[in-house]
Amino acid sequence: MDLPTSDLTATPRPLEGLDEGAWLDVIQKMDEVYSRLLTDEVALEQKNSQLEASQQLVFSLLSSMSDVLVAADAQGLIEQTNQALCELVGNTDEALMGAPMHSLLHNGQGADLLQGMMQRTTHLRHGDTVELMLRDGAGQAVPVDFTVTPRYDGRRRCVGYVFVGRPMAEIKRAYRQLHEAHEALKLTQQQLLHAEKMSSLGRLVAGVAHELNNPISFVLGNVHVLNRYTTRLRQYLDALHAEACLSNNATLNALAQKLRIEHILKDLPFLMDSTIEGAKRTASIVDGLKRFSVLDGEEREVVVVDAVIERAIHWVRTGMKLEFEVAFQDCSGCAVMGNAGQLLQVLMNLIQNAYDAAYSPSGITPKLRICARCEANWVVISLHDNGPGIAPQVMSRIFEPFFTTKPVGKGTGLGLSISYGIVKNHGGTLNASNHPEGGAEFVLRLPASQTPLET
Template identity: 75%
Template sequence: MTDRTQPQPPSHPEGVGDDTWLDVIHKMDEVYSQLLRDEVALEQKNAQLEASQQFIYGLLSSMSDVLVAADAQGLIEQTNQALCELAGRSEDALLGAPMQSLLHPSQDGAALQNMMHRALMLRQGHSVELMLSDAAGQPVPVDFTATPRYDSRRRCIGYVFVGRPTAEIQRAYRQLHEAHEALKRTQQQLLHAEKMSSLGRLVAGVAHELNNPISFVLGNVHALNRYTQRLRQYLEAVHAALGDQELPELRKLARQLRIEHILNDLPSLMDGTIEGAQRTASIVDGLKGFSALDGEERETVAMDAVVERAIHWVKKGMKLDFDVQFQRCPGCTVLGNAGQLLQVLMNLIQNAYDAASSQGGVLPVLRITARQEPGWVAITLHDNGPGIAPEVLSHVFEPFFTTKPVGKGTGLGLSISYGIVERHGGQLLARNHPQGGAEFALRLPAPGG
């Protein structure tokens, strides 16, 4: 029979027992478990790092300000989307490029170098406005702040540039300035409107108070005129009845009292009184019209009457030596407020006199022409003054702008007149006449035009 020997278990290395092998296996399990834990922690750290990178990238992308990180030599290491859009270049094209390449050719590169040097010397941010090139090669002003970056040994390893295009700031400032100026104009117009409203109420009260006594005067004078005619008829009948039998004492008394002269003078006295009362009534009507300056009611207005009243108020009311020639336009009517249009024409006529009388030794002359145009009523006022200087012409309707001496003008008359005409849907233009002097052209829409 063949002797079959059973396999023997491998023998342990000499000096190594089972306990030692168990310890090795246990240690291997611990190392493997630690490796698993470290791998999980590393994955968590990688996830956190990726989230942080995404957060930083999101911040850089959403920034409207330009951001550039450069090394100590000024080479771009990091940038954001705002700079890429401004420069019209991709991020890959910008990385490694010198900061100098961002500047517009008109910008001196020494300003950038000086900015970096001062930031390093001050060890803090330093601001300078630099001119960059946009995607079209046009200059764009950017207000940059450069801040040095340091390593753990406090050595400068680069710079961080943060900038904002100043065009946006300037545009916002300009809009703010325009809004502020509009607010000031509105405030002044409200102040002027309140003054005119108070003056209108005062004038309306005065006109009302004057209207009653003038009515009494007119009524009494007309009655007295009738009584005078009756007394004259009676005295004539008495004289005719007495004839030569009239007593000498009565004749003597009549001569002393100048009865005949009184009877002859009474008609002219009555006529003069009636004319004066009627002229006063006309002035009161004008005051009533002036008291309605601030009203917004619209009605059909005959421009001839408005122009004639404005001439009367300026020329007669202020006793000016002023030759005003008015070419009328019968039937020229507009839809508007008579009081406001009266204010506009009074201002234009007064300004024409002030300009024409400034020359000295020359009689001020103003030629006013009214005419009908399709859908419009056009009125031109041409004076014989020195005209309007070219540098002033574009500013005549601005609030508070005046060429008159201090104390002679507020600079609001033409501005308010322009606003009134604009609210009426019309136009008010200023220009120099080819034959000399200034000319203001007023166009107002005709009813149904």
């Protein structure tokens, strides 16, 4: 309703019964109340801004947490979650609201454990930890390490629980990878130490072989000459002894009996043969030392791996009196660039050692499975026997020169060390281990030849 302009501009008339001073007091009080209202309004707006900022901070913290978070009521019904949990289970916060906590578990596994944990934390009035298997968005089980803490109201009554968890799959995978890397590093360190040891031993062995070579050659040559001289002396002494018997020379016959000339003549061939055998064996050891220390300088050619393996099997079997089962899976023409004779020596050593390790007086047939295959730029040959395997205390020394587990006289301990040096000189590796199915396994890796085979 429109008011006359004159009414709006007219001087207000004093209220009836109130003087002008009372009116001024009323106006002053109204101003004070209005001023307080404005102050309260400003303070309220500031509180609202702070509350919004706090809510935004809490939301930001919950959203940026890498750990999953679930707030549940006293009955275990979900009241709030964070983004990490939603991403893990492949669901939204709205869809999870009001759902029971055990609905997050994979196939309900651990529901009783979860219920018992909530009851225990309520009784103990402090948090506890438990590992639960949650179901991710793909339906797979994910291990999560949860800390469960009870929530209380102002009267210290339990009104719910807070679950803060960390998915352990990535952590366990990282620990596993760290463990594997650590084991690989230890193996590499052992191989480096072994390579350095072999290099030092090679230099030492080269010097020893050089020093022994000439004396052994003299001994062996002189023993052959002595053997010929012994034959002639025997003929002369036999003739002299026969003449003494015919002439009935009592003095010579008594001296022959006293000196046991007949026994010496019978023993001389055996003594000379055993001396020659010992000298030859010593020369063979020296030759092995020389081959161990000098493994390069040989002519290289394209070598078909299958052919070398088959030849090695044939030669080892030829010298055996007992049965030896060898199963060979070839690699269909894989080839390496190397010295065929040296590679044949390596494979014969490995096959012979496999037979010696698998042989048992109980009558168990020695068996060897050889598998050759091509892997990228490598030719891999594995030899797995059915023996007792390699003892842990022996594993680290198996490629050392002169180290052998065979009885005295059955081996020089140079076969594997020479093989190791040959393979290394060819740019490959030779490793030994115990096979999961039992027995020992040697794995030989050689660079594959880049030169195509001639057809």
